[in-house]
Amino acid sequence: MKAHVIVTLKTSVLDPQGQTIQNALRKIGVTSVEAVRQGKYFLLTLAPGLTLDAARAEVERISRDVLTNSIIEEFTYTIEE
Template sequence: MRAHVYVTLKTTVLDAQGQTIANALRRLHHPQVESVRQGKYFVLTLADTLTGDAAEAEVKRIASEVLTNPVIEEFTYKIDA
């Protein structure tokens, strides 16, 4: 079982790196890109013995306690069976 965790800055937090990337894309003739928000991506391989509910609880706990800074970041996840 695999979990895909996406961590991004909260929308209220300035994403300076995202702005730099967006500016670079405009200079490289990609004016259709209006903004960029960058983040982190994690793939967690979980034990096959976990039930769906247990896997979800484990991923939420790991993401909130280890992978993110809850003051400035938020996360989403998807679990593949």
């Protein structure tokens, strides 16, 4: 089982890195992108034998306690069996 975790800055937090990418895109003539936000992606390979419920609980705990700085970031995840 694999878990895909995406950690992004909360929408209220400025994202200078995303803004820089957007500016770079504009400079090379890309007009179809109105905004860019950057985040982090984690692919977790889970040990075999976990139930889906146990996997969800574990991934939520790891995402909340280790991968995300809850002051400025939030996370979403999907689990692939």
